[in-house]
Amino acid sequence: MLFQRVKPLDKILETAEKKALTRQLGAFQLTMLGIGAIIGTGIFVLTAEAGQKAGPAMMVAFVIAAVVCALAALAYSELASMVPVAGSAYTYTYAVMGEAIAWTVGWALVLEYAVAAGAVAVGWSGYMNGLLASAGIELPTALKTGPMDGGAFNVLAFTISLVITGLLVLGTSKSAKVNAFLVLIKVIALTAFIFIAVPAAKDVNFQPFFPTGWGSPLGGVGVLGAAASIFFAYVGFDAVSTAAEETKNPNRNIPIGLIGSLLVCTVFYMLVGYGAVGSIGSQPMIVNGIALHPGTPEMAAACAGSDALVCSKEPLAHVLKMIGFAKVGNLIGLAAAIALPSVVLMMIYGQTRIFFTMSRDGLLPEALSKVHPKFKTPHVVTMITGVFVALFAAMFPVGILADISNSGTLFAFMAVAAGVLILRKREPNRHRPFRTPMAWVVCPLAIAGCLLLFLNLSMYTIGMFFGWAIIGLIVYALYGYRKSELARGVDHPNAPKMDAEPPFHEGPQA
Numbered sequence: 001m002l003f004q005r006v007k008p009l010d011k012i013l014e015t016a017e018k019k020a021l022t023r024q025l026g027a028f029q030l031t032m033l034g035i036g037a038i039i040g041t042g043i044f045v046l047t048a049e050a051g052q053k054a055g056p057a058m059m060v061a062f063v064i065a066a067v068v069c070a071l072a073a074l075a076y077s078e079l080a081s082m083v084p085v086a087g088s089a090y091t092y093t094y095a096v097m098g099e100a101i102a103w104t105v106g107w108a109l110v111l112e113y114a115v116a117a118g119a120v121a122v123g124w125s126g127y128m129n130g131l132l133a134s135a136g137i138e139l140p141t142a143l144k145t146g147p148m149d150g151g152a153f154n155v156l157a158f159t160i161s162l163v164i165t166g167l168l169v170l171g172t173s174k175s176a177k178v179n180a181f182l183v184l185i186k187v188i189a190l191t192a193f194i195f196i197a198v199p200a201a202k203d204v205n206f207q208p209f210f211p212t213g214w215g216s217p218l219g220g221v222g223v224l225g226a227a228a229s230i231f232f233a234y235v236g237f238d239a240v241s242t243a244a245e246e247t248k249n250p251n252r253n254i255p256i257g258l259i260g261s262l263l264v265c266t267v268f269y270m271l272v273g274y275g276a277v278g279s280i281g282s283q284p285m286i287v288n289g290i291a292l293h294p295g296t297p298e299m300a301a302a303c304a305g306s307d308a309l310v311c312s313k314e315p316l317a318h319v320l321k322m323i324g325f326a327k328v329g330n331l332i333g334l335a336a337a338i339a340l341p342s343v344v345l346m347m348i349y350g351q352t353r354i355f356f357t358m359s360r361d362g363l364l365p366e367a368l369s370k371v372h373p374k375f376k377t378p379h380v381v382t383m384i385t386g387v388f389v390a391l392f393a394a395m396f397p398v399g400i401l402a403d404i405s406n407s408g409t410l411f412a413f414m415a416v417a418a419g420v421l422i423l424r425k426r427e428p429n430r431h432r433p434f435r436t437p438m439a440w441v442v443c444p445l446a447i448a449g450c451l452l453l454f455l456n457l458s459m460y461t462i463g464m465f466f467g468w469a470i471i472g473l474i475v476y477a478l479y480g481y482r483k484s485e486l487a488r489g490v491d492h493p494n495a496p497k498m499d500a501e502p503p504f505h506e507g508p509q510a
Contacts, residue, residue, distance in 0.1 A: 029257075030253055032183075038237055040339075043268070045123035047282075053220065053284065053291065054212055054223045055210070060227075065233070066263075066269075073258045078432055079420060089413070090109055090358065092416055096422050097415070099363075100481075104415075106354060109408060114347070114388060116232070119401035122146075122157045130318075134326075146396050148395070148400065149300050157390075158394035160341055167345065168345065189316075190272060193275060194268075197320065201277070205279070212291045219455060219458050219461075220456070221284075221293070222456070228453040230269075231453055232406050235406075237261060250434045276315060279323050281308075285299060285311075294310075295400040307322065314336070351385050351389075353378075355381045359381065362486075365479075404465070418443070421444075
């Protein structure tokens with residue numbers, strides 16, 4: 001039967017057992033790892049998106065998204081500690097719920113990684129265009145954004161995606177020091193913004209606080225709609241959970257690292273939101289009593305020539321420029337321009353490794369798991385992924401890409417939370433380096449929270465998700481169902497040797 005085709009955990013763990021990692025990370029190191037992985041495009045770019053959907057109540061949306069992420073993270077960590085191998089949620093569900101669901105999750109992870117990489121590239125281009133404009137170099141409007149955002153082709157987002165793809169094919173440098181430096185840049189930039197913008201806040205800019213209410217039957221607006229978008233700003237916490245194999249006393253330190261990093265980032269995000277809203281306001285663009293949806297031609301037309309925060313492609317830099325700190329605003333833009341390409345790199349890296357694992361399992365053509373003889377990287381799948389990421393970035397606005405990415409991520413997190421409960425019943429005595437506390441409360445709440453945010457995405461985004469899922473099921477029926485290693489009854493082959501260590505030693509960032 002289709003759903004009985006499960007790959008045993010012991011078989012998946014064979015690879016990991018051959019090469020055990022030293023347990024050396026403590027709670028502080030895990031917290032720092034999580035902060036570095038979480039702070040990215042979400043806060044630098046999606047502040048404007050959240051403002052259009054919820055106005056000043058975006059700060060409430062930050063808290064809601066953080067709580068859902070914390071619940072999902074606790075569930076995620078149990079499976080990550082039990083199955084510390086490549087493939088993320090795809091591998092976990094293969095071991096617990098079977099091949100068909102694993103394929104669906106792996107297909108959904110394309111949205112989490114490849115589409116998210118496009119979103120980050122678009123966010124980077126917004127700040128880069130701002131820097132170029134401040135230096136007197138202005139690209140034609142048609143080349144600044146995609147066709148759904150008032151332009152024709154986002155040339156900078158397209159270019160950075162291809163450059164990073166080339167670096168990944170060549171085998172980029174793996175320097176933890178480089179990563180630490182980039183994390184420091186991002187933290188300093190946000191801290192500088194907070195110290196300048198928060199004192200400039202005025203009470204009048206917070207009225208009305210709930211201009212679009214809690215949500216809409218059609219999704220995409222209100223506090224819950226903003227939380228569904230802001231969720232993108234927290235993705236990356238799984239960098240903590242996937243470090244379970246290298247963690248001292250994981251039962252204690254992993255929850256500290258997870259909750260600690262989410263708490264610190266939530267405080268940062270709320271202060272940034274408070275400063276942005278309070279200093280220049282963030283009331284949404286409303287026509288005929290209805291808030292316009294970000295990433296639509298109507299929104300692009302309403303924003304033409306506007307200085308409103310909700311219209312900015314570089315919101316944090318824009319806020320500082322509007323309150324008289326143009327030079328510091330340009331430095332914020334420079335910090336984003338320097339640090340965000342590493343996020344694109346990590347997203348594309350994560351996507352290629354998931355495709356590599358799926359190809360190795362026979363669910364995708366074997367050619368995708370070919371490793372370059374010189375560079376020791378999966379060059380075929382990297383180049384294919386990079387081209388698609390570049391096209392996503394060139395054609396779509398950041399908000400739509402972020403929401404589509406969130407849809408895949410939320411689905412994968414729901415599958416992981418369900419997998420924890422299934423495995424608790426099926427194999428209660430299996431060793432768990434980390435156990436989700438109060439699993440029968442936390443996991444159902446994680447599923448409910450992810451489902452709530454999923455349903456508050458726009459109808460366009462939900463439609464895109466199900467359309468993508470249907471395409472995936474067709475691909476599986478025509479290829480993976482017959483060609484997978486389990487279908488043919490052969491053992492899981494050893495992975496080809498490749499440059500398998502994540503660049504900068506870091507998980508996906510948003």
